Amino acid sequence: MPISEWFHKKEKYTQITPAIEKRTIPDGVWSKCKKCGEIVYQKELVNNLEVCPKCDFHHELSAYGRLHLLLDDGKFKEFDKHLLPADPLKFTSEKTYLESLNQSQERTKLADAAVNAKGKLNNHPVMIVAMDFRFIGGSMGSVVGEKVTRAIERAITDKLPLIIVSSSGGARMQEGIFSLMQMAKTSAAMARFKETNLPYVSVLANPTMGGVMASFASLGDVVIAEPEALIGFAGPRVIEKTIRQKLPKDFQRAEFMLDYGQIDLVVHRRDLKETISKLLDFFVGETE
Amino acid sequence: MDFEKPVVELEIKLDELKKLPLAESPEITEEVRYLEEQINKLREKIYTNLSPWEKLQIARHPNRPRTLDYVGKICTDFTELHGDRLCGDDPSLVGGPAFLEGKRVMVLGHQKGKDTKENVARNFGMPHPEGYRKALRLMGLAEKFKLPLVCFIDTPGAYPGIEAEERGQAGAIAENLVKMSILPVPVIVVNIGEGGSGGALALGVGDRVFMLENAYYSVITPEGCASILWHDETRASEAAKALKLTANDLLKHNIIDGIIDEPLGGAHRGFELTANVLKKILMDNLIELKKVPVQKLLNIRYERLRKIGAYKES
Numbered sequence: 001m002p003i004s005e006w007f008h009k010k011e012k013y014t015q016i017t018p019a020i021e022k023r024t025i026p027d028g029v030w031s032k033c034k035k036c037g038e039i040v041y042q043k044e045l046v047n048n049l050e051v052c053p054k055c056d057f058h059h060e061l062s063a064y065g066r067l068h069l070l071l072d073d074g075k076f077k078e079f080d081k082h083l084l085p086a087d088p089l090k091f092t093s094e095k096t097y098l099e100s101l102n103q104s105q106e107r108t109k110l111a112d113a114a115v116n117a118k119g120k121l122n123n124h125p126v127m128i129v130a131m132d133f134r135f136i137g138g139s140m141g142s143v144v145g146e147k148v149t150r151a152i153e154r155a156i157t158d159k160l161p162l163i164i165v166s167s168s169g170g171a172r173m174q175e176g177i178f179s180l181m182q183m184a185k186t187s188a189a190m191a192r193f194k195e196t197n198l199p200y201v202s203v204l205a206n207p208t209m210g211g212v213m214a215s216f217a218s219l220g221d222v223v224i225a226e227p228e229a230l231i232g233f234a235g236p237r238v239i240e241k242t243i244r245q246k247l248p249k250d251f252q253r254a255e256f257m258l259d260y261g262q263i264d265l266v267v268h269r270r271d272l273k274e275t276i277s278k279l280l281d282f283f284v285g286e287t288e
Numbered sequence: 289m290d291f292e293k294p295v296v297e298l299e300i301k302l303d304e305l306k307k308l309p310l311a312e313s314p315e316i317t318e319e320v321r322y323l324e325e326q327i328n329k330l331r332e333k334i335y336t337n338l339s340p341w342e343k344l345q346i347a348r349h350p351n352r353p354r355t356l357d358y359v360g361k362i363c364t365d366f367t368e369l370h371g372d373r374l375c376g377d378d379p380s381l382v383g384g385p386a387f388l389e390g391k392r393v394m395v396l397g398h399q400k401g402k403d404t405k406e407n408v409a410r411n412f413g414m415p416h417p418e419g420y421r422k423a424l425r426l427m428g429l430a431e432k433f434k435l436p437l438v439c440f441i442d443t444p445g446a447y448p449g450i451e452a453e454e455r456g457q458a459g460a461i462a463e464n465l466v467k468m469s470i471l472p473v474p475v476i477v478v479n480i481g482e483g484g485s486g487g488a489l490a491l492g493v494g495d496r497v498f499m500l501e502n503a504y505y506s507v508i509t510p511e512g513c514a515s516i517l518w519h520d521e522t523r524a525s526e527a528a529k530a531l532k533l534t535a536n537d538l539l540k541h542n543i544i545d546g547i548i549d550e551p552l553g554g555a556h557r558g559f560e561l562t563a564n565v566l567k568k569i570l571m572d573n574l575i576e577l578k579k580v581p582v583q584k585l586l587n588i589r590y591e592r593l594r595k596i597g598a599y600k601e602s
Contacts (some may be wrong), residue, residue, distance in 0.1 A: 087533045088541065088598035093517040111339035149594070173509045173516065177543055180507040181596040183486060187465035188593045194466070208465050211507070213458035213466060214446075214486045232416045233458040233486070234448030238401075238512070242448045252453055260454045 028231065033057055035228075058206060058226045058269055062108070062253075063115040063214040064134035066165050066205075070128065070273050076119030080150050085112050085143045089176050097174040105133045112143035113168070116151045118160070122277035127155040131212075133205070138168035141175040142211050145182025148216055152189040156196055161280055162169045163201040166217040170210020183215035190219045199283035201276050204229050204254070204263065223263045224272070224280055225254035232265065291334055291343045292553075298327045305362035313493070335552045338502075340534050341525035346502040347481045348444075353557040353563070355382060355440040357396030361559070362567040363388050366395060371422060375455065378419030380411045381491075383426045385435060390573055396423050396491055397440030400481075414447035417460035420490050423582070424460075427467050434473055436574055439491040441479040444509065446487030461490040468493035471595065474577035476570060478548070479503045480555070481535075490504060494572045495589050497543070499535035500562070501550040505543075506533035521568065525536065541553075543596065 031042050035057035049061040049069060063067065068074040091097040106113065113135035117128050123198070129140045129151045140148075148164065155162040160183025171179040193200060204213075207230035214233055217223075225231055232252040240247055250256045254266045267275045300318060310316055338346070346352070359366050364384035370377040383396040396562035399416065402409030430437045436557045446457055468475060468491075475494035482488070483505030514520055532538075535547045548565055551558030577585065 073533065082602045084600040084602055086598045086600050087529070091530055093530065142599045146597045146599055173508050173513055173531075175536060175598065176507050176533065177505060177541065178596065180485060180489055180505075181543060181593070182467050183462075183489060184469065185593045185596055187462055188469035188493070188590055191466040191470045192590075210458075211486055214461040215491075216462070218456075218459040218462045219466065232453045233446060233461070234453065239448045239450065239453070243450065245450075247450070249451070256398050260456075262454075262456045 007029055025081065025146065032265065034059060051139040051269050056227065056268075058228060060133040061166060061205065061269070062134065063110060063113075063130040065113065066130035067119065067128065069163075069269070070163070070276070071117070071119035071126075072123065073146065076117040076128075079116040079118065079154065080147050081111065081115075082145055085141055085175075087174070087176060088142070088178055089174070091174040091176070100136060100174065108132060110135050110136050110180055112141070112147075113138045114144045114147045116147050116154075118154075118158075121163070124277065124280045125160055126280070127151050127158065127160040127162050129162075131165060131167045131205075133167040133169075133207075134172055136172060136174075137171035138166075139170060139179070139180050140168060141172035141179050142182065144168075144172075145179070145185050148182075148186045149189045152186070152193050152216075155198060155200075157199060157264055158195055159196075161257075161284055162200040163203065163276060164200070164216060164220075165205055166212050167205040167218075168208055168210070168212040170212055174279050180211065183211045186216040188217065190216050193220075194250065201279055203272065203276070204231050206230055209233070209235060218262075221283070222265070224265045224267050224275065225257065225263050226272070227254055227266055229254045231257045289342070291338070291342050291345075294329060295330050295334065296575050298323060298330065300457070302327065313509070316320070316405075326401065331552055335554075339529065340504070340531075340537075341528040341545065343502045343512065343534055344504050344528055346550075346554040347504050348360055349554055349556055350402075352481055353559050354402070355399050355442055355480065357559065358440060358563055359386060359395055359397070359567060361563040362570070363393070364602060369422075369426060372418040372425060372451040374418065374421055376416075376418045378411075378415050378422060379409055380447075381419035381423055382415050383416045383423060384497075385429075385433075388438070388567070390576070391574065392433075392435050393574075394435040394437050395440070396426060396437065397480075398443035398488070398491065400442060411447060413443045414445060415443065415487060415490075416449070416452045417455045417457050418446050420446075420457075420460035421463050423469055423491060424464055425522075427464070427471055430473055431471055436474040436476070437468075437471060437494070438570060439475070439477045439484050439494065441477060441488045441491055441503075441505075442481040442489050444482050445484035446490070454526050458486075461486050465493055469589065472582045472583065472586065474580075475575060475589075476573055476577070478566065479505055479535075480566075493589075493593070495577050495585060495592075496545050498546050498548055498569060499538060499544050500548045500555060500566075501535055502554055503535055504533040505538055506531050 033052040036055035204225040363386035400413035477494040510524040510528035
């Protein structure tokens, strides 16, 4: 704070704390921060990469938002867009799986919870997968598993560094055993990728849990997490129920996982591109 | 188990009848024969029409044979090895070399207990990361000494606990998936009871995957599924149905290669028989797989996983 500001007059009106909870927020104009509860102008939040300007909490970033953030001039070539989810188990609960899919597709304009693309990151050509948490919690069913596998295979064939930005509650329940087996499929593809000398940078956005974390997300040569991202295998509620104890407040957060040696770096969203770029400089040498 | 009650009631009646002082009399002998017939009929009726939830009760039955029961029965000289060389030894996952009909193999499996005390010691068959890392180490030995790998799956899931997360449960499972997918020896997997999610799959990548008739294999426990869908664990039987987790379902979806029959009522009602069938299947498949050159074996294993998925292409 510059010294001149010390002598600023205090504003002469009383601030009234608005009854935030009761106020309805018009869609698309205002957003409420999930952490501090502050009402933020939607545009400001978008300009700030979905990071709360008040408390720095990293909200979910859409898959395309992620590609724009990381790829030069926001330009990329998308792959595997034609893969669409099916309903192999004819899964019904209160809402059928197909209804959930339709709703998510309408809301997000995505076919499923991941987008594959090729682009440049500070001039490094890269293969990238961006997951989208808004689509049924970013859960991995057959489409996500297939897309990740194809991205890995394409990175091997085209000799490209691989970046996967995960954001997922885990395997998709509604596809049952098919979802579980996507863990094995993506890991098998990753085994082949690991036989090359190409780098894989895994980025964990809030949250990266369950079957996604127990397969490709934890297999990065370098694993980067966004601040406060929830990372782990079992969800905190399941753990609390099992051990019948309250968990520490920062449990499974990125900073906690860093302390326990489970990830390499915690990086603010605004520095993410530069950090990955620097790692690629080390691992693939100079760009032209 | 609830659905067994009618049989149990008849069995009690039969026992009482047999104990009567006049048990030798023709009328009572006739009655006994009649009752026995009824019991067998009822058994067949009940056990051949089990719902997924009822099968799951058999898969979780306290008397169900465990990994070490099968290993003790079908292998010789099993030598259990211990520890992950990083932090500890996990008794909920066991492994070591053994002979199967004189052929060398490496055995791995989840291990539950026989009673409460042993279950506590074995954490109800729910491994920590050190269990999976011990498995990874033994897979390395299998590779080095060219021992085919035989894995027994029987776990409610990887343990959801604080220390498990601190020590990287997710990463430990992922590393096993990677290793198993490229392990240059034949790998046969048998799900003998509970196939609980990623914690089961961490021993589940192989060239052949079998399930016992009443075993289940699922992405999430029915209780967990019901609690997420309806916030009500008591609706687990509905979830069990929706998840399509029985051996028949998995065979239908081409996830597994075959089902190993169990005696009426479950493996615990005829352990010897079950173990013998299991042994024969292991032997037959090991002989087949050993003929396949390693690189071809690995390619087929990859393709097997590669094609799993249900999606549409527009």
